[in-house]
Amino acid sequence: MDLEKLRKSILEGKPIVLIDEDREVEADLVYPAEIITPQTLNFMLQARGMLCLAIDEEEALRRGFFKLPSKDNETNFLITVDYKETFTGISAEERALTAKKIAEGLSIEHFRYPGHLHLLGAVGINKRKGHTEASLELLEMLGFKRYALIIELLDEEGNSHNFEFIRSFAEKHNLPIVTIREVWKEVVKRKSFVKIHARARLPSHHGNFEIIAFDNELDFKDHIAIVKEPLGEAPLVRLHSECLTGDTLASFKCDCGSQLANALKMIANEGGILFYLRQEGRGIGLKNKIKAYELQDKGLDTVEANKKLGFREDERDFSVAYQMLKSLGISKVKLLTNNPRKVRALEEFGIEVVEVIPIFGEVNEINKPYLEAKMLKLGHNLKPLLEGKE
Numbered sequence: 008m009d010l011e012k013l014r015k016s017i018l019e020g021k022p023i024v025l026i027d028e029d030r031e032v033e034a035d036l037v038y039p040a041e042i043i044t045p046q047t048l049n050f051m052l053q054a055r056g057m058l059c060l061a062i063d064e065e066e067a068l069r070r071g072f073f074k075l076p077s078k079d080n081e082t083n084f085l086i087t088v089d090y091k092e093t094f095t096g097i098s099a100e101e102r103a104l105t106a107k108k109i110a111e112g113l114s115i116e117h118f119r120y121p122g123h124l125h126l127l128g129a130v131g132i133n134k135r136k137g138h139t140e141a142s143l144e145l146l147e148m149l150g151f152k153r154y155a156l157i158i159e160l161l162d163e164e165g166n167s168h169n170f171e172f173i174r175s176f177a178e179k180h181n182l183p184i185v186t187i188r189e190v191w192k193e194v195v196k197r198k199s200f201v202k203i204h205a206r207a208r209l210p211s212h213h214g215n216f217e218i219i220a221f222d223n224e225l226d227f228k229d230h231i232a233i234v235k236e237p238l239g240e241a242p243l244v245r246l247h248s249e250c251l252t253g254d255t256l257a258s259f260k261c262d263c264g265s266q267l268a269n270a271l272k273m274i275a276n277e278g279g280i281l282f283y284l285r286q287e288g289r290g291i292g293l294k295n296k297i298k299a300y301e302l303q304d305k306g307l308d309t310v311e312a313n314k315k316l317g318f319r320e321d322e323r324d325f326s327v328a329y330q331m332l333k334s335l336g337i338s339k340v341k342l343l344t345n346n347p348r349k350v351r352a353l354e355e356f357g358i359e360v361v362e363v364i365p366i367f368g369e370v371n372e373i374n375k376p377y378l379e380a381k382m383l384k385l386g387h388n389l390k391p392l393l394e395g396k397e
Contacts, residue, residue: 233282
């Protein structure tokens with residue numbers, strides 16, 4: 008994401024096309040409210056969606072703007088307003104003025120309501136990865152105030168999910184394209200959502216460790232780190248996703264429990280960190296994992312079962328692992344993994360993976376099909392294990 012290029016586009020009066028590929032599968036035009044002109048606002052109205060001004064909800068409430076009653080609506084709609092010194096409030100010039108006055112910090116007393124500019128309250132991109140939240144983060148990165156004019160892009164038939172039209176529109180008008188996923192990654196790099204909460208000794212069967220708990224405002228789960236000194240410049244690191252059935256109940260359906268034990272033994276001997284991440288079932292949760300087991304009992308493999316339940320083959324987000332590493336001051340690692348996706352995830356956040364070390368568990372007749380599916384469909388490096396070379 009080229010921030011300098013994006014800022015240049017904004018200063019030329021060109022909105023950014025912000026694409027949500029994961030949640031709404033839609034795109035919005037985004038522009039800073041503080042510098043909006045009637046001409047740029049009028050251009051944005053070509054998008055045919057609903058023009059809104061995104062604002063941090065807590066700030067909006069402090070200034071007297073208030074939420075509208077809603078039922079089962081994830082988006083936080085606030086009262087619609089017009090600046091009091093406008094005539095009808097509907098023209099491009101008057102809506103631009105209303106937006107700029109909100110960006111100036113004026114309170115509700117300076118506005119009429121209901122009006123012609125919709126306000127949306129952002130709750131933080133760590134809580135909701137929507138256009139409302141991402142647009143504010145994007146503008147803040149570009150050096151503007153956290154007030155964003157946004158409007159959905161609709162094609163000629165009024166369809167908001169036509170990515171071919173969206174990209175064609177951006178190309179036709181020479182508008183830059185950014186995805187919410189890109190914004191999210193940049194936010195995770197720039198801001199700290201995870202910090203150490205407590206640390207204590209953890210003597211165990213595998214050795215004497217330190218256990219660390221975190222205050223986590225990224226995904227709000229109780230992940231932990233199990234640490235053995237010395238760490239060195241590039242410590243041995245294992246990102247281990249929670250598996251109750253394998254780690255605790257010694258299930259034969261997977262190799263997770265034996266992988267966990269082997270990783271702890273290696274870290275106990277050499278020093279390093281094991282991050283125990285609460286990402287049961289590759290991120291689908293315990294109940295859904297058991298449902299996936301039920302489907303596997305009927306003949307589906309682990310990937311097919313997840314997809315049958317409406318999930319991606321892997322729902323995990325390793326941004327929290329990056330933030331935990333960051334909180335511990337770690338920027339280089341020797342990664343214990345068979346999963347190339349974990350390597351890519353850390354490298355995308357700027358962690359240098361100086362070495363990738365395979366970490367195998369036990370293979371048996373029950374978990375062998377599961378391991379084969381992970382190797383063939385998810386790209387895990389399990390060939391040596393399955394061929395009996397490890």
